[in-house]
Amino acid sequence: MIVSRRYWLWLVALAAVLLVTAAACGDDDDEEEESPAATTAGVSGTPSGEVGPGVTDTEILIGQTNDLAGTGGTPYGVITPAMEAYFNKVNEEDGGVCDRDIKFIAEDDQYQPALALEKAKKLVEQDEVLAFVGALGTAAHLGAVDYLNDPNGDGNHDDGVPDLFVSTGFSGWGAVDKWPWTIGYIPDYVSDAKIQGTYINDNFADAKIGILYQNDAFGKDYLTGLKDTLTGTIVSEQSYEASATDISSQILTIKDAGADLVFLGTTPGFAAKAIVTAHTQDYKPQFFQSYVNSHTTLASLIGGGTTAEQLGKGFTELDGTIATNYILSAVEDADDPAMVEHKRIMETFGGPTVSTLTVYGQSLAETVVEALSKACDNLNREGVLAAAESIKGFSPSVIWPGIKINLGPNDHYAIQALQPVQIQADGTLKELGKVISIED
Amino acid sequence: MLPGLEKFYEFLVLAALVGVLIRYTPVLPARWRVPVAVIAVLAVICYMPFTVGTFRTSQLTTITIWSIVAIGLNVLTGYNGQISLGHGAFVLIGAYTAAILTDSESQLGFFDGAQWPFWTAMIMSGLVAAVAGVAVGVPSLRLTGPYLAVATLSLMIALPSVLEKYDSVTGGAQGLHPRQPPVPGFLDGILERPEWFFFLAFVTAVIMAAIAWYVVRSRWGRAFVAIRDTEVAALAVGISVARYKVLAFTISAFFAGVAGSLVALASTGFVSPQTIGIVLSINYFTAIVIGGLGSIMGSIIGGFVVVLLPDLATDIGTALFGEQRGARLWPTIYGSILILVIIAMPYGVAGFLHRAAAVKPADIAGAISRTPRNALAYLADTRERLTWRWTERDGKRGDAP
Numbered sequence: 029m030i031v032s033r034r035y036w037l038w039l040v041a042l043a044a045v046l047l048v049t050a051a052a053c054g055d056d057d058d059e060e061e062e063s064p065a066a067t068t069a070g071v072s073g074t075p076s077g078e079v080g081p082g083v084t085d086t087e088i089l090i091g092q093t094n095d096l097a098g099t100g101g102t103p104y105g106v107i108t109p110a111m112e113a114y115f116n117k118v119n120e121e122d123g124g125v126c127d128r129d130i131k132f133i134a135e136d137d138q139y140q141p142a143l144a145l146e147k148a149k150k151l152v153e154q155d156e157v158l159a160f161v162g163a164l165g166t167a168a169h170l171g172a173v174d175y176l177n178d179p180n181g182d183g184n185h186d187d188g189v190p191d192l193f194v195s196t197g198f199s200g201w202g203a204v205d206k207w208p209w210t211i212g213y214i215p216d217y218v219s220d221a222k223i224q225g226t227y228i229n230d231n232f233a234d235a236k237i238g239i240l241y242q243n244d245a246f247g248k249d250y251l252t253g254l255k256d257t258l259t260g261t262i263v264s265e266q267s268y269e270a271s272a273t274d275i276s277s278q279i280l281t282i283k284d285a286g287a288d289l290v291f292l293g294t295t296p297g298f299a300a301k302a303i304v305t306a307h308t309q310d311y312k313p314q315f316f317q318s319y320v321n322s323h324t325t326l327a328s329l330i331g332g333g334t335t336a337e338q339l340g341k342g343f344t345e346l347d348g349t350i351a352t353n354y355i356l357s358a359v360e361d362a363d364d365p366a367m368v369e370h371k372r373i374m375e376t377f378g379g380p381t382v383s384t385l386t387v388y389g390q391s392l393a394e395t396v397v398e399a400l401s402k403a404c405d406n407l408n409r410e411g412v413l414a415a416a417e418s419i420k421g422f423s424p425s426v427i428w429p430g431i432k433i434n435l436g437p438n439d440h441y442a443i444q445a446l447q448p449v450q451i452q453a454d455g456t457l458k459e460l461g462k463v464i465s466i467e468d
Numbered sequence: 469m470l471p472g473l474e475k476f477y478e479f480l481v482l483a484a485l486v487g488v489l490i491r492y493t494p495v496l497p498a499r500w501r502v503p504v505a506v507i508a509v510l511a512v513i514c515y516m517p518f519t520v521g522t523f524r525t526s527q528l529t530t531i532t533i534w535s536i537v538a539i540g541l542n543v544l545t546g547y548n549g550q551i552s553l554g555h556g557a558f559v560l561i562g563a564y565t566a567a568i569l570t571d572s573e574s575q576l577g578f579f580d581g582a583q584w585p586f587w588t589a590m591i592m593s594g595l596v597a598a599v600a601g602v603a604v605g606v607p608s609l610r611l612t613g614p615y616l617a618v619a620t621l622s623l624m625i626a627l628p629s630v631l632e633k634y635d636s637v638t639g640g641a642q643g644l645h646p647r648q649p650p651v652p653g654f655l656d657g658i659l660e661r662p663e664w665f666f667f668l669a670f671v672t673a674v675i676m677a678a679i680a681w682y683v684v685r686s687r688w689g690r691a692f693v694a695i696r697d698t699e700v701a702a703l704a705v706g707i708s709v710a711r712y713k714v715l716a717f718t719i720s721a722f723f724a725g726v727a728g729s730l731v732a733l734a735s736t737g738f739v740s741p742q743t744i745g746i747v748l749s750i751n752y753f754t755a756i757v758i759g760g761l762g763s764i765m766g767s768i769i770g771g772f773v774v775v776l777l778p779d780l781a782t783d784i785g786t787a788l789f790g791e792q793r794g795a796r797l798w799p800t801i802y803g804s805i806l807i808l809v810i811i812a813m814p815y816g817v818a819g820f821l822h823r824a825a826a827v828k829p830a831d832i833a834g835a836i837s838r839t840p841r842n843a844l845a846y847l848a849d850t851r852e853r854l855t856w857r858w859t860e861r862d863g864k865r866g867d868a869p
Binding site: 067096097098099100107108109112133134135136138140141142145149150151153154166167168170171174180181202244245246269270271355378 | 521522523524526527530628632633640641642643645648660731735736737738740742743745747748780782791792795796797798799
């Protein structure tokens with residue numbers, strides 16, 4: 029009885045299964061046509077050199093992973109739409125690159141290494157991107173970098189995917205032997221330390237130097253770079269844990285050691301704490317700090333908010349602190365022609381509201397376009413890597429004047445020059461001397 | 469043909485349909501249905517890595533690994549009633565154990581320095597995590613419900629900093645790159661690397677699921693359920709509540725540890741303190757609630773849900789709001805879907821299937837035939853109540869002054 033009552037249901041379901049099976053098996057024919065490589069054979073009008081994956085007559089496909097929705101707790105998701113807006117501008121106003129439009133796809137890795145790897149696999153194997161550009165986050169990208177340099181895992185780097193302009197200051201991206209396809213973009217922390225060390229050697233030769241650094245990869249990069257460069261006397265090296273709540277004992281130790289110049293290899297929260305603690309102890313050394321500490325962020329941390337009054341209080345404390353900079357500011361340089369153009373691009377091509385991060389995104393996108401435009405004769409993965417390596421003396425429009433990107437087969441660090449600047453009590457930055465480059 | 473559906477999803481739909489059909493339609497004798505359904509589903513999934521491409525294969529590997537964690541967590545939460553939001557910590561412990569043991573350079577001083585074979589490292593990872601489970605389980609005896617949830621969550625929050633602190637062993641923030649096991653000789657030429665990793669995880673998952681299936685139906689399992697339902701009664705019939713609660717924690721941590729070793733060896737080949745974050749750790753809990761508490765099948769369904777639903781949410785977001793905003797809005801859509809699932813399926817997907825199977829065609833037909841009448845009755849009722857209210861109001865208005 030039961031069988032007969034439900035028999036019709038069973039039959040319908042069986043039919044559904046057969047349908048799905050048929051669909052699953054029937055797909056095989058379509059797949060091969062979709063492969064971009066097949067459509068590019070014998071393209072007329074394009075120069076010699078075999079065309080790589082992701083390149084068709086009309087498109088160049090590049091990819092990125094980023095913490096797009098911010099679920100990983102980072103604010104960097106906004107860089108991706110800013111880059112996309114710039115690529116849209118290139119496609120619509122400049123006729124694309126190599127007579128093709130740039131198509132940019134980003135995947136959300138939620139700042140998780142495992143997801144970054146998974147999404148990298150998707151972009152490389154399913155979407156077949158020509159190159160990775162501006163992958164974001166040290167912790168996340170460390171999950172994907174081995175794969176991108178050796179997708180089939182045979183220990184041989186021949187089959188790598190260009191992993192251009194990684195957006196983190198980790199100093200390991202330039203390790204050409206280990207990761208030949210990876211090129212770093214922003215100044216790494218060791219470079220920043222060396223540049224500031226050079227400035228200290230030239231201008232504060234007799235200083236007694238104290239160093240405060242965070243006890244992790246970030247802080248140790250600064251310690252290494254400084255110790256390599258500084259010729260003066262280091263009187264005290266103090267570290268703190270990233271989880272620490274109080275660093276006053278470290279500051280007091282540095283004070284007691286008699287340091288009259290203190291370098292802060294710290295993140296913004298600790299830089300603010302260090303400066304405030306020192307000043308309440310009536311200790312006023314010349315502070316130097318990492319470029320990760322944007323001066324407005326520091327001022328709002330010290331002042332306790334972003335109102336004009338609070339920022340003013342913060343800048344009073346920060347007055348005279350020396351840091352480095354490599355990019356135009358969204359606020360102070362708003363009248364600069366490059367920034368006016370940047371604002372127009374973001375507004376016309378669907379970009380986000382202008383901020384330091386969108387300026388950064390555009391500088392990155394400009395560098396990507398430069399690399400691609402040098403690879404027109406050889407639009408494949410080897411060609412793109414070689415083109416990126418051949419970039420010499422290139423300055424994106426929104427980068428600090430005088431800073432040039434120089435790369436080479438053994439130089440996989442893009443920006444290696446910084447402008448020393450001094451924070452003024454009114455919140456502006458005063459240029460100190462010239463851009464310092466540590467390019468080999 | 470199913471338009472717009474990728475081959476990968478077609479296979480999953482196929483596997484689900486085959487499984488549901490064999491399980492719930494009365495063609496086979498009742499006692500054969502479950503095993504045959506399981507074998508049929510496993511067969512479809514075994515075939516998938518050879519056709520769906522490397523990206524989807526590695527996604528399947530992730531699903532398999534998360535399913536192992538979810539099964540273990542379900543033993544603890546679904547069967548024993550203890551909540552853990554910090555299971556990611558045990559996964560991380562397992563991953564680090566496997567990475568350290570299979571890498572001769574970073575082993576602790578008191579080992580002989582030779583690399584452990586990967587399968588011994590996997591078992592060891594489970595054991596180390598189980599010891600950690602005891603260490604957490606014993607103090608947690610005094611905590612129940614939300615208090616236990618917060619205590620376990622704090623474990624997950626603390627562990628990454630601890631790992632960064634002892635960087636001589638753990639490699640600090642840069643993590644460890646363990647040697648992933650190569651394809652064994654007898655499978656060489658048959659399986660590619662991603663397929664080998666999938667089957668390594670898959671076979672482990674099948675074994676672990678079988679162990680869990682056996683445990684929850686054994687004396688231990690009955691004791692777990694008795695404690696979950698009422699602790700006092702369990703105590704009254706002579707069950708040592710403390711011992712079984714710690715045992716549930718230990719078993720559950722063992723599962724998480726084994727899954728962790730697979731993260732290190734088969735999934736990413738890279739372990740850092742950020743490999744498992746708080747969000748992921750809470751996602752394991754989401755997985756078993758969505759899949760179905762107190763159900764091994766539910767745990768596996770949960771594994772699929774937490775890996776694939778964000779992708780699907782992104783696709784939906786892209787279709788609705790365009791590529792750029794869709795990619796940024798996916799968490800909203802993901803959350804909405806989770807809420808809808810919880811409302812529509814309060815006992816998870818597995819519970820929903822069980823209840824749906826009990827619905828007879830006659831019930832559906834009856835419900836459909838009653839619908840117009842019900843709707844009419846509802847309308848009539850509403851109209852009546854509205855009129856009644858108006859008259860009532862009129863009456864009161866008359867009374868007031």
